[in-house]
Amino acid sequence: MTDIGIIGLGNMGGPMAANLSRAGYHVRGFDLSASACVAAAEQGVEIVEAASDACNGAEVVLTMLPSGEHVLDLYRNGGLLEAASPGTLFVDTSTIEVGESRVARDLAVKAGHRALDAPVSGGVVGATAGTLTFMVGGEAADFESVEPILNVMGKRAVHCGASGAGQATKICNNLILGISMIGVSEAFVLGEALGVSHEALFNVASTATGQCWALNTNCPVPGPVPTSPANSDFDPGFATALMVKDLGLSQRAADGAGVATALGKHAHELYVHYYEQGGADRDFSGIINAVRESIEK
Numbered sequence: 565m566t567d568i569g570i571i572g573l574g575n576m577g578g579p580m581a582a583n584l585s586r587a588g589y590h591v592r593g594f595d596l597s598a599s600a601c602v603a604a605a606e607q608g609v610e611i612v613e614a615a616s617d618a619c620n621g622a623e624v625v626l627t628m629l630p631s632g633e634h635v636l637d638l639y640r641n642g643g644l645l646e647a648a649s650p651g652t653l654f655v656d657t658s659t660i661e662v663g664e665s666r667v668a669r670d671l672a673v674k675a676g677h678r679a680l681d682a683p684v685s686g687g688v689v690g691a692t693a694g695t696l697t698f699m700v701g702g703e704a705a706d707f708e709s710v711e712p713i714l715n716v717m718g719k720r721a722v723h724c725g726a727s728g729a730g731q732a733t734k735i736c737n738n739l740i741l742g743i744s745m746i747g748v749s750e751a752f753v754l755g756e757a758l759g760v761s762h763e764a765l766f767n768v769a770s771t772a773t774g775q776c777w778a779l780n781t782n783c784p785v786p787g788p789v790p791t792s793p794a795n796s797d798f799d800p801g802f803a804t805a806l807m808v809k810d811l812g813l814s815q816r817a818a819d820g821a822g823v824a825t826a827l828g829k830h831a832h833e834l835y836v837h838y839y840e841q842g843g844a845d846r847d848f849s850g851i852i853n854a855v856r857e858s859i860e861k
């Protein structure tokens with residue numbers, strides 16, 4: 565069975581490592597946080613002393629880190645690429661800039677390795693349940709070789725194209741999500757002003773042309789979908805801080821590509837506003853409160 569190294573055992577990386585260990589893989593993990601290491605060790609992960617130690621004997625090395633800066637710093641200065649055997653497959657599952665993911669790939673390839681970008685959708689719930697969706701960029705043969713491992717941590721892995729295409733797909737998906745949640749929120753707030761109940765609007769729109777994940781699964785008003793974060797004071801779910809990060813990445817990518825994403829730009833500004841008003845750690849569907857405020861003004 566393949567030996568796997570994993571660096572970053574936080575909210576996402578911890579449960580991903582646990583699922584791999586449970587599936588019988590020998591997993592060596594490292595995190596700067598002692599509590600993250602303790603939690604992973606309890607799930608069968610062998611905790612090592614340094615990030616580079618996680619690469620010893622590993623055929624696949626996963627990283628699940630906060631940002632591109634963290635990933636590139638580790639690739640450049642963490643001794644990972646030097647410690648790994650030639651041809652090791654480096655799979656970065658963090659959400660980072662498209663350009664940064666290509667730099668990471670170049671560093672790995674220059675050191676004699678292989679590399680994929682493989683960001684995820686599905687959040688902590690998906691990481692824990694092993695139902696993530698992986699969006700993968702890089703060589704098709706490398707994707708095929710790592711697919712069985714991705715299938716332990718997720719329910720779906722899609723090869724999106726060349727290096728960087730996984731990150732590009734992720735930020736495009738979250739651009740849709742961020743905008744659609746604001747659209748759904750505006751519809752509920754307008755419905756309230758026009759005397760339409762949440763239930764009536766949900767019953768129609770969730771089966772008509774207004775249906776989307778933001779409405780059908782993550783409904784921003786309490787009641788129609790009992791499991792949506794709106795029923796628990798917007799306990800995430802998908803925190804606004806992460807939506808701000810992802811829309812920031814999509815806006816930087818849009819600027820770089822010379823593509824005008826007018827709604828994406830405005831959505832980013834609205835989530836930043838909600839973040840600054842105390843919504844950072846609330847589910848992003850709490851944006852309905854900011855929408856309500858702006859409409860009341």
Ligand code: NAD
Pocket residue numbers: 571572573574575576577594595596597600615628629630631634638657658659660684685686687688801802803806809
């Ligand atoms: P997190 O902050 O919980 O975990 C990141 C971990 O990386 C932390 O435990 C931190 O100590 C560790 N770390 C940082 N630098 C390190 C280093 N040099 N060496 C070893 N460990 C280091 O974050 P998370 O929620 O697990 O998110 C990780 C990535 O997944 C991010 O890029 C995020 O955008 C993405 N993501 C998160 C979610 C989510 O719902 N949380 C969903 C999809 C994608």
